[in-house]
Amino acid sequence: MKFAFPLVLFVVLVGFLGMGLWLDPHLVPSPLIDRPAPEFTLARLDEPGRTFSPKEMQGKVWLLNTWASWCVSCRQEHPLLVALSQAGVVPIFGLNYKDNRGNALDWLNEMGNPYVVNVQDTDGRVGIDYGVYGVPETYLIDKAGVIRYKQIGPVTLEALEKTILPLIRSLSR
């Protein structure tokens, strides 16, 4: 049955490809998880004269959400963030990534502002420190300033209910 040999080879290949799918590199957790959140001091979006730094949130559980007015999926997650901030479960801070200040402020006026403070990462340097590879991305940071969870892509209701909220509850204890 030498003619069946290519078929056997292909079946083995498919086996590995199938296994490979479940090893999707994007599901591998960010190397920053369980590491201290990178430090930064950036100008605030609303008042560029003032700055914000993660140090100020020492002792609190908070979310850092990277977003931009040019980002389409940010529109998708935004209503959820607004609802979350209105419920007062967790303070949300915004890292306005590679954006234009005027556009960003217009966007917040139009879509609602769930953020306690927004900072401007105009050149994306802080984004690099945080390993951002596409906006939106959201980091959950604990009382000790350690990143405990990273949501890649828009925050979904499912991720919120199954992962983020339970984690916030246990971290706030």
Place this chain on the structure above:
Amino acid sequence: MPSPADIGQFALIAALLLACLQATVPIIGAARGKSSWMAVAVSAGQWQFVAVAIAFFCLAYSFVTNDFSVLNVASNSNSQLPLNYRIAATWGSHEGSLLLWTFMLAFWTAAVSRFTRHLPNTTVARVLGVMGIVSTGFLLFMLTTSNPFTRLVPAPLDGRDLNPLLQDPGMVVHPPMLYMGYVGFSVAFAFAVAALIGGRLDVAWARWSRPWTLIAWTFLTCGIAMGSYWSYYVQGWGGWWFWDPVENASFMPWLVGTALIHSLAVTEKRGAFKSWTVLLAIAAFSLSLLGTFLVRSGVLTSVHAFATDPKRGVFILCFLSIVIGGSLLLYAWRAAQVGLGSPFELISRESFLLSNNVLLAVAAASVLLGTMYPLVIDALNLGKLSAGPPYFNTIFAAVMTPAVFLIGVGPIARWKRASLPELAHRLGWAFAVSVIGALAIPFTTELKPLVRLGLLLAIWIAATGALGLCGKLKGARLKSLPRGYYGMQVAHLGVAVVIVGITVVTGYESEKNLRMNPGESVQVGGYDFRFIGVTNVFGPNYEAVRAEMAVFRNGSLILRMHPEKRTDIVSGNSLTSAAIDSGVFRDLYVALGEPADQSGAWSVRIQYKPFVDWIWAGAILMALGGALALTDRRYVTATKKQRAAREAA
């Protein structure tokens, strides 16, 4: 009035229905001998082409008119983007490139239905039916997981912009070329599968497949060369081949396709290698599909993997299993019936071509192994590894050296039975010329054995080519030789030119990465580079820092080079635009890195690359050879005969 995006959506659904029809009715008809059922193939195929073309142009129109209510447009375009890139953005995204893939497939389907009227009805029905199955898979994939016409409510005011790496003239033509080749192998595949279904593999089958395979191969050659050139001058690294999974994905079908072209020639002329040729035809297209899977599923991460989604991966894997698994199953079942064809001696043109074929297949298999190896190691939990360029380069030098040697022997040896002493006598001179030539060519720098070996092989191809031509011309006129023969000679010469390019640039290139202050000079490859300074400039949708570098040779200024570092205004992504001065014998390459500090000093990369352009020139020669062979009288008369037969009927 419905928007173009809605029309496109409907056209895509219509195309799916037509493809389903094309995939089922004609094949059943061929099995039952119902000619009316078989006739469905042609009309379904042509209407499917119309539907997919409408969908494709609707998407292109949405991009051109900045319809940001289409998610795909909003994610991959911007109102500031120049028109040519808005058009190119149509296939810049995952969804768009799939639509292009399907469009190409529909184009090939329409072409096959148009140019195969002289073939038996059952063959045409089966060939188009198999292409319909492939098309159904792709349309279903698009509509279920990657719809290019997904709408966005509310529509954003502006789009996110095209990945700046893709904003390049090369990107406008590179994917269509590559896909024409990739997808073109579907024709040879469909012919092979149709022959297996019918259980009859005669010489006619090889004759029909040959021109289609040759066209596909020619496009693929151009596409790969363009891709390589693109990464050389856009990505700013100065390399021309990275053994990146996506490059490998296009290179594997090329290697197998090259083997297929040669194998088809033998099957047509001598009736030999039948089952092997069928297997190659299946393999060439399977590797194209596998390439699509690797790129689109995110199984392997690479610089090219712009789209990743496990759901898509599962779909493509199932589809691959059905199409490739099904055809290999058919092969296992039917190939024994096909037989091996006419016998030949150990020393004959057949066996030289077979050896060459096997070497090309081994090369493709080792690329596949190198590409899959990291995944296999990971799947078996043995850690994370990657097979880098050292692996590929070593294997390639080892496999391609004998293969290239055989390029010289094959065309000169006789069919069926050749005599070794006679061959040695005829080739002895060519070999002597190659050795002397390789050693005699002077180079200013030190002697490198691998470069000399490369030169030897290149001269060997040229010398044996000339020898073969002289032999053919004894008693024949220049014009009387078939175009196919000249095509072969030109393509083989292309291989020689590529080898010169690769070996010389690898052996003698020099590179310096350093920090330069304004006014500072450095010497690279015999040229003096003086860094003048930087200025800010603005483009249509980017702002940039432009440096000036004055280049001196023997103390006199020969040119000024202006590398840039661009920042896309919309996305904020930055991109290095290297300055390249191309020449026949060398390229000078300057790329700007990062500013070192406030003093005006920058990190720069300066490269001297001798003969690098020969790599692409050789690839173009190969493609030209393919195109020349296509104009061979045999194919032209076949079309004429067909036309005459139609007019008579």
